[in-house]
Each structure stands twice: as structure tokens, then as C-alpha cells.
Amino acid sequence: xxxxxxxxxxRIEKRSSTLKLVKAVAENTGCEYxxxxxxxKKFTGCxxxxxxxxxxxxxxxxxxxxxxxxxxxxxxxxxxxxNFYSTLNANMHAFLERWYQFRHRENDVLWGKPAVTVAVxxxxxxxxxxxxxxxxxxxxxxxxxxxxxxxxxNCYYCGYGETCKVGxxxxxxGEGFKITDENIPCVSKDAACMEKARQAxxxxxxILKNGHDRAEATQEVRDALMDMSNKRAKxxx
Ligand SMILES: Cc1cc2nc3c(=O)[nH]c(=O)nc-3n(C[C@H](O)[C@H](O)[C@H](O)COP(=O)(O)O)c2cc1C
Numbered sequence: 001x002x003x004x005x006x007x008x009x010x011r012i013e014k015r016s017s018t019l020k021l022v023k024a025v026a027e028n029t030g031c032e033y034x035x036x037x038x039x040x041k042k043f044t045g046c047x048x049x050x051x052x053x054x055x056x057x058x059x060x061x062x063x064x065x066x067x068x069x070x071x072x073x074x075x076x077x078x079x080x081x082x083n084f085y086s087t088l089n090a091n092m093h094a095f096l097e098r099w100y101q102f103r104h105r106e107n108d109v110l111w112g113k114p115a116v117t118v119a120v121x122x123x124x125x126x127x128x129x130x131x132x133x134x135x136x137x138x139x140x141x142x143x144x145x146x147x148x149x150x151x152x153x154n155c156y157y158c159g160y161g162e163t164c165k166v167g168x169x170x171x172x173x174g175e176g177f178k179i180t181d182e183n184i185p186c187v188s189k190d191a192a193c194m195e196k197a198r199q200a201x202x203x204x205x206x207i208l209k210n211g212h213d214r215a216e217a218t219q220e221v222r223d224a225l226m227d228m229s230n231k232r233a234k235x236x237x
Pocket of ligand 1: 009010011015016017018019082083084085086087120121122123124125150151152153154
């Protein structure tokens with residue numbers, strides 16, 4: 001059983017709460033895993049060229065090309081992204097857009113595979129969790145757990161955070177706050193969040209080891225997608 005764990009944060013490992021959470025989930029699965037950080041990689045989102053329609057293989061040659069086999073071969077996924085301007089950050093969105101290559105002609109590469117989603121934000125992680133959930137739903141991937149955590153806005157590192165009136169530090173703490181290593185937010189300082197990540201990893205590992213039924217999971221996700229579509233149609237009228 002092999003898991004592909006991806007952190008979509010563009011920040012360096014030391015500062016990225018997304019990477020830390022994704023890693024914590026992966027380490028606790030008890031399964032073999034590939035941990036991939038998108039930081040520093042050069043790639044685009046889907047360009048809609050349609051060259052994948054015939055064989056389900058993306059023809060764009062950039063830093064994502066070597067990951068195609070890993071996506072295909074993985075039995076499960078851990079997908080982490082962070083909040084940039086109230087939605088999933090562009091790097092992770094672009095990476096997931098490229099999974100469009102697997103959608104054509106009833107290709108079932110992704111169907112029914114289990115996944116844990118990881119959403120990180122300076123303040124609001126829920127919009128990111130929702131985008132990741134929708135992505136999984138559209139691709140018939142079954143979300144087994146969704147982890148949310150708070151990381152540090154760049155205002156903690158920029159050098160002006162204590163005095164800048166439009167920054168996140170001033171907004172959260174007001175006048176006179178002193179930034180120290182201890183008070184910079186990070187998921188690794190949030191024991192409850194790290195515990196949830198460990199449990200989600202353990203749960204994912206158990207699901208895989210107990211003989212996950214992909215056909216059954218696919219049907220469940222299809223039903224959930226239909227429910228969502230019907231609900232939206234009703235709301236629209
Ligand atoms: C361009 C940019 C926009 C951001 N916008 C938001 C936002 O709208 N809401 C929020 O809660 N955090 C926002 N943040 C803060 C990040 O979500 C936060 O720094 C998070 O910890 C980044 O993930 P990482 O620690 O894995 O790098 C923003 C950060 C950047 C760089």
C-alpha cells in the first residue's frame with residue numbers, strides 16, 4: 001500500500017504548517033508514502049489543450065510531469081493546501097487542475113481511493129477545506145478525514161509586523177505586541193491539531209490495511225455528488 005502525500009504550500013519547510021501537518025498524517029499511516037512539497041517547483045495549471053483526451057496523459061512538460069506515475073500508482077492521497085486570499089492557494093490549485101488528465105473516457109485511476117485533506121490558514125481554514133473536499137468529490141475520491149490548522153502569516157517574519165497597521169499581527173494583537181519565537185503561530189504548537197492529524201493518518205492506514213473496497217467507496221462518493229447537485233439545483237430555483 002502506497003500513499004502520495006502532497007503539501008501545496010510554496011513556503012520553505014521550516015515555516016510551512018501545511019507541510020508539517022501533511023507529514024504528521026503520512027507518518028502515522030504505518031504505510032509506505034511519498035512526501036512531495038510543491039515549494040520551488042515550476043509548473044502551470046491545466047491549459048485545457050485536450051491532448052490528454054485520448055490517453056489520459058498530460059502532455060505539458062514541467063516539474064509536475066514526474067508526479068503523474070506517483071498519482072496513478074498511489075492507493076491513497078494526503079492533499080494539503082493553504083489559504084491565499086480566502087481560497088486554496090494557486091500552487092495547490094494548479095497541481096489539482098492537472099488531475100483533469102484522469103477524467104476522460106471513464107478512466108478510473110482516482111475512483112474510490114481514500115484521501116485525507118489538510119487545510120491551513122492564517123485565520124480561516126474552512127474555505128480551503130471546502131475546495132479540497134469539492135475536488136475530491138468531483139473525482140470520486142473518498143475523503144476519510146479533513147484536518148484544519150492555523151499557521152503564521154508572513155507578517156510574523158517580514159520585519160515590520162509589530163508596527164504595520166494593515167498587517168495580520170497588528171490585526172490580531174494590536175499595539176505593543178512583541179513577536180517572539182514562542183508566539184509565532186505554527187501547527188506544531190497546537191497539540192489538539194497535531195493529534196487530529198495523527199489520528200487521521202492512523203485511520204487512513206487502517207482503511208487501506210483492512211482491504212478498502214474502491215467500488216463501494218466510488219458509489220458512496222457518486223451518491224454524495226448527486227445529493228450536492230440536487231441540493232444546489234433546488235437552491236437555484
Ligand atoms: C498571498 C497570501 C495571501 C493570504 N491570504 C490569507 C487569507 O485570505 N486568509 C487567511 O486566513 N490567511 C491568509 N494567508 C496566510 C496563510 O494562509 C498562512 O500564512 C499559512 O500558514 C500558509 O501556509 P504554510 O504555513 O503552509 O505556508 C495568506 C498568505 C499569503 C502569502
